[in-house]
Amino acid sequence: MPRKEQVLRLVAAGHSYQEAGAELGVPPGLAYLIATGLPADGSDNGSGDQWRRAGLVQPHAQRLVNPHHVNPVRREDVLDWVRDRAAADPQLRHAARRRASAVAGVGPPIEPGD
Incomplete structure (x- = not known):
């Protein structure tokens, strides 16, 4: 000591x-x-x-006394994982296309619950 x-x-x-x-x-x-x-x-x-x-x-x-806390705001490996998961899911791909067209003003607006 x-x-x-x-x-x-x-x-x-x-x-x-x-x-x-x-x-x-x-x-x-x-x-x-x-x-x-x-x-x-x-x-x-x-x-x-x-x-x-x-x-x-x-x-x-x-x-x-307390350990240094790190809270990353952005992790590329997590974003890549989410992107890959979304790309592998047909429903998510369809929802992304609908959202992109609605945001761009092309196609039907996004309805609550979509």
């Missing part, structure tokens, strides 16, 4: 808690807890003295 001095030395040298944790073999939230004595999840509001501790990151320490 890393010591407080080890974590604070890395942070004082310019390392983030993510880097310090990786260097010391612990999660970043634990590195923060070791350095400050406060949980990174914000479950302890702390007192005035605690907010002046070395190594304290305010107010966004929560990011040290």
Whole structure:
């Protein structure tokens, strides 16, 4: 288990808690807890003295506990799969032709439930 001095030395040298944790073999939230004595999840509001501790990151320490979330807006492999599935389905091909012609102003308008 890393010591407080080890974590604070890395942070004082310019390392983030993510880097310090990786260097010391612990999660970043634990590195923060070791350095400050406060949980990174914000479950302890702390007192005035605690907010002046070395190594304290305010107010966004929560990011040290939760993994980075990636939410891709577009995945080409998924779009390709959907395109292939639609191309293999006669009903979907027919619906796509009707929609395209209705949008272009050619053919009957799209009715609710179509």
